[in-house]
Amino acid sequence: MTKKYINFLQFVLFFVFLSFFSEKMNAQCAGNDGNQIICNISDPVNQSVSLFALLGGSPVPGGTWTDDNGSRGLNTSTGILNAQLIRSGGSYQYTYTAPSTAGCTDNKATVTITIGPFSGDPAPYATKCSDEQTFNLFSAFNSTVMSPHNNGVWTNSAGQAVSSTISITEMQGTYQFTYTVPPVLACSPSPVSSTVVLTVFRAPEPGTPGELALCGTTDLDGYTSFDVSTLLTGQDPGGRWSGHGITGPTNPVVDLKQVYATYGPGVYNYFYTVLSNDATCPDKSANIVITLEERLDFTGATLVIAEDICEDEIATAGYSGVITEGTTSIPNGQYRIVFNVSGPNGGTDSTTSSFVNGRLIFPINSQFFRQAGTFTVTITDIFSTDGKGACNNIINNLSDDLHIYKLPNLDNAILTPDPACQNKSSVVQLTNAASLDDGNYDIVYNLTGDNFALNQTANMTVTGGVGTFTIPGNLNANSGASVITITKITNTVTTCTNNANARGNMIINALPNASAGVIVNDVCLNDPVNVRVWGLGSLTDITLSYVLLGSNPAPEQTLTLTASGGNADFVIPSALLLNSGSTVVSLTNLKNNITGCDVNLTNVLDSFIINPIPAAPVLNPQTFCKVDGATIADLIPNGNQFKWYDSATSTTPLADTVILQSGNYYVKETSPAGCTSDAATVLITINDTPAPVLNTDGQNFCGLNNPTIADLSNNTNVPSTVVWYDSPNNGNLLTASTPLTEQGKYYGFDLSNTTGCFSYDHIEVTVTLTDCDNVPNDFFIPDGFSPNGDGVNDSFAIKDIEFLYPDYTLEIFNRYGNGMYKGDKNKPAWDGINYEKSGIGSGVAPNGVYFYILYFNKDNKPPKQGRLYLNR
Template sequence: MAKNYINFLQFLLFFVFLTVLSPKVYSQCAGNEGSVTICDVENIANRSVSLFSFLGGSPVPGGTWSDDDGSRGLSTTTGILNAQAIRAGGTYQYTYTAPGAGCAANTAKVLVTIGAFEGFPAPYATKCSDENTYNLFSAFNSTVISPHTNGTWRDSSGNVIPPLLTITNMNGNFQYSYTVPPVPGCDTAPLTTSITLTVIRAPQPGTGRDLLLCGTTDLDGYTAFDVSTLLSGQDPDGRWSGRGITSPSNPVVNLKQVFATYGPGEYAYNYTVLSDNDNCPDKTTTMIITLEKRLDFTGAKIEIEKNICEDEINTATYTATITQGAEAIPDNEYNVTFNVSGPNGGTETIKAFFVNGKLSFPVNSAYFRQVGVFHVTVTGIVAVDSKGACRNIINNLTTDLEIHTLPYLDGAVLTPEPTCQNKNALVHLTNALRLGDGNYNIRYNITGDNSALGQTANITVAGGISTFIVPGSLNIKSGVSTITITNITNTATGCTNTATIRGDLIINPLPNAATVNVVVNDYCLNDPVTVTVSGLGTLTDVTVSYMLQDSNLSTLESVALSVTNGKADFVIPASLLLNTGSTIISVLNLKNNITNCDVNLNNVLDSFIIHPIPVKPTVSPLSFCKVDEVAVENLTPKGNQYKWYDSATATTPLAGTTVLQSGNYYVRETSVAGCTSEPAEVPVTINDSPVPVLNSDGQNFCGLTNPTIGDLSNNTNIPATVVWYDAPDNGNLLSASTRLTEQGRYYGFNFPNSACFSSEYIEVTVALTDCDNVPNDFFIPDGFSPNGDGINDSFVIKDIEFLYPNYTLEIFNRYGNGMYKGDKNKPAWDGMNYEKSGIAGGVAPNGVYFYVLHFNKDNKPPKQGRLYLNR
């Protein structure tokens, strides 16, 4: 109280000084500067201090104030200061600005000194440790005034500490002091106060974690689940509660049974630790076990509300509906994820409600901006409130949305096939490349020589091609009709479009039947029967339909014919003419193949006869010898009615001079009507004896043995039946005793008894030089008498040509002049000089001559000798 009085006297003396002793300030609009010291800031009167009252001079009221140091608590409009709002002791400056102008100075300052304040503590504070933190300032009685905040907290050991304590792990009584610095003019020393904090340990129920399980698939391992495994850091001996807990002290629960009994849901399991102190309440940790049910959408269907045509794209809206399958789906809100294919497709998740087994949701039309088939596939359906424990079963939950193209006939070509009067017309639609394969209804008009409007037809298009029929009842007049398609509708989609394609239909007239005639000649059975149809006018290509009656019957037959000069021929198939006798042909229809127009004919017919053919001749096999060179004229049966052929199908008979060969020949008999029988096969055998075969070296003999034809026969494979001739043709038959000659040629034929003379032969050239040993009587003469008496007229070495076939013989006179040189081709010296010996006239005189014989065989040396010539 004394401190307040002193402050008041100081203020009063300062005020008198300002008003009396300082006339200079008197004239200032803001007044004179002032000051005030407030040491007892805790006094309630200091909540409202008028700073204007501390200005000296004559300040003009109505100005504004500013808190130059940001001390807080000043109203800048009224100048009232709440000193208790200042948070620390010290001196603070405030400025007053007077209103108006024309003053020497329009601002003045007031200095305010605030004394230190350490607060009014509650000496004791009790807290539970589960409050985690404690602010030491909360131990003060803040209903009066809070302590200044510029002080320092210390623990019982004198350590400076922050005012916010962590008390989580504290337990017991703790001492703390708070000191604020002194403020000059008010305090001479720091101000200190103390508090005692009692911390009581709170019960620890531990930290729990939640558990998320799919009740449909995950609970086989949770039939005895210990819920305490979800808890950590808890005090022991707590109490358990929750669905399926059988005892407060037993945390084991059968989650599979809980799910089976109570179904899916969130199940709270509580662990409570009781407190021993009223300051700390009982503590409970709750663990949530969520058991969700897997949803099975097997068999579920999705449908889009409608398919549309191309011209509805800009206005169409779409709604998809999912209908549950065999498993009932609970009514709930679900997140449905689906995918849309296509160039504008994408994936989207929407929220929608299943109600009574159905869920409908809109599908954005932006996905469907062009013609095509779009696949809408649901990939996920999960309840909005689900935590995703189960993977729901979704199989093939898809549907197609089709935007059908309009049926366009742009660029299509309409080509009617020419038809005949009163006949249906086939119209071809081609190049309809903008029409998909399928079925369509068309509307068309007929104009031109025939007229009909609003006609309809159904067509099937494949690959841009189709056809339809214009009924014959619309083609009454010949000429040209124009077919115009005006509208086309796809019967499957109902999409329709206009069209303007057209094509000209040519309607041809019917053929003229009045001049048609038919002629058939008589024929033999199995011969081609030619029919001549005439009176066809200018037609060039026709089809004639006919029937056969009488001895031969047929159904309606047709044949295409080329017409020349109004006439055409055709052959009746042989299968229709199996019987002999009279047959009638009736031509019933004539068609112009160029226009396909036909007309029925009346009484166009002819009668003809099918003659029988003779019976096949009776024949027997025939045999001949080849060497006889028999001809066709030797075959039997004989006669002008028989013709012979070299095959069963040959049509040209063989000439009678045709030489026969082994094989089959065929004979036919021809009747008076010119009909030929079936061929009779005659096996003809041309026999021949095998040609003789000469034994190896069978042609070689030794002339010294005088071999004969019999010896030559013995050197063949058939010595008993071989016969020899001196020429192959028209030669002389040689007897067995005929002597063989050197280099003689002989021709051997085979002629067995009661068999054919062989047509072939062997030719043998005999050699008589096959002599191995020189006989003891081999003799070289020592003289001769060439006098022409026929006895010993030449010098010859007998049989030397057989023994030494390559010998040479030289004869010399006594002067050594050569007189003669011979060999087997010139074996005899007749006494004439054939060498250039100088002998006149060439006649060798009587006398002694010398010879040299060269054997030229087996390396035998030449032999020399002499001979005497005596004429």
């Protein structure tokens, strides 16, 4: 064995020894388990048992104790046990834990205490009166000795288990009860018992008293010989009576009416006393209470509910009623007030308060008043709290109203100010104020815009959400647009105030321009007098007032006029102008009908002359030819002073250019002053001849015959008197030898030998010269021409072809077949110029042979071809 191995073995053995020694040393830190049996538990020494002293070994002090069974009595710090506090016999364990500072972590030791049974130390006798009702059997033990254990059982003399507290109301005599606790084998192999003896004496029975409450004012006529014993039940006989009005201890009859008369209202006690036959039980009395009350008379009393409030005060308001006595005094004291509250949150309630010197103030729950409305508080009963309410107190119509007024509300209200004039008051219409109760209100309003004013006040009465108020004229000094805003509204009756924001737009109209003028021209008697008012600016619809002065005075006249361009015209009624001479029109008032604004006028006037009427002219009949187109200017007399009319009543003269017709015409003479006479009548005769009539086909001729105007006249119904012109108006007279032309227009008139007048009407004839039936033998187509400008044969034309073949066409070609010319009756002659774009320079056809095709376009006659020679 090596030295190293021996050292290792020695280390292992040392470690094993150290471990074993350490365990032994730790176990002795808390000591060894101990125990103790206590059979004589009632010995006072057992009130202080040291558990630490019961540990074996060498326990380290300073540890802690625990009561493992929760048996009570242990001081965990000192380890001292009061064993008498343990409520039953048996074994109980207590653990000691050594302190950690001793190096003995978590080391414990246990002490076991065994307690012997203890059934108590009885007195053993107890005496009780039956009126004590119950008796606790444990109270019969000796109070100087510890109480018995509580795990025992009580039994009566019959061996029946009973409760520790028994009822003795019906018991009378001596009774035995035994208390037995279970055994503890270490001290007693059998249960342990103690016996107490209880003697119960019967208590005197004075009976169960009743009460009686009567109204001394109204109810006592039937109580002059009242047997008080009728208010008592279950009493022992032979007792003694006492109280107000009792005439002897054995006579319970009393005159309550006399008692009330002698002593007044109050509470009266009547006693019935039964004497006890044993010193254990005292004498017993029953107290019968008779209350004699006085009826309270509240006739003439008043109730005032304080105080009316506005809707916004509901959350913070308190409410109370004040009752003031009437003609009958109400005694000072505490009373119960029963009242009813009607209204949206009504109900019945009661409260207690005191009358002091005829006045009582009582609170009212604010829960009755949670919204705006009228609440009626009615007192239904008042009685003293000391009484029984035996009297029907006299309470007549004791009520009052509490008003919680709505805040005036202008939500959704509409303000509609009537348009007003400058410096005039304006009326503001309030509508749609559905949330506003009917009533009278003060308002505060602001004006902003063209007129500005703050915190103005007004008053208005509102009915059905509608009201009006007036803005004074001094606030309407400026014309234009303003906004009126109601900022506050107050009910003048309830004084409830609320902010508001009702708005409306207001128009203040300007006053009419007072710088107007008037113009009246001189007139003739009986003529309308037209008046022009000027300087009216932009006015269009006005009312004007004026008076007349001078030769025709008249009171103020008023009329409505339409103005345009700053002017308005009217006519003074003729009934006001009966005299010639000088008259003055003076304007007095001007009103703008659109805005209703008016202004008085001063010194706005003009004067005019009413001139006399001249005599009517003297006339003779006059005759004219219709064709001459005689006009008013041709009538006699003529001149600037004469005016002609188509009726005697016409006021519009005929123009000088008006064509005369047969009939009466009327002439008036105008004086230098412009006055016109009555009309004079003249007969005007306008003569006329019928227009000529053209014979059938009288317009058709053959041009080959060279017809003339004479030939045309012969084709009418008046060949000897017809005359012809080249135009219907201002035309040239055509002689009989004037040749007719193709499609020439001719206008024929007839000349009457009787009147010397041409016919007013005429005929219009369009002549045709193509009415030719046969082609003459000398019809010739030339074979050449020389367009050299010498005036001889300068163009190629076929003579008279337009009469024979009016729809003909002629085409000319060069030798290359290029078209050179196309012609017809409207273009009958070729001048040698190329119009067909044949390619020949400058369009001038050169000398040479050319070819033609003639289309007759009549009677299916075939075209004719030929040639011609052009030589310049």
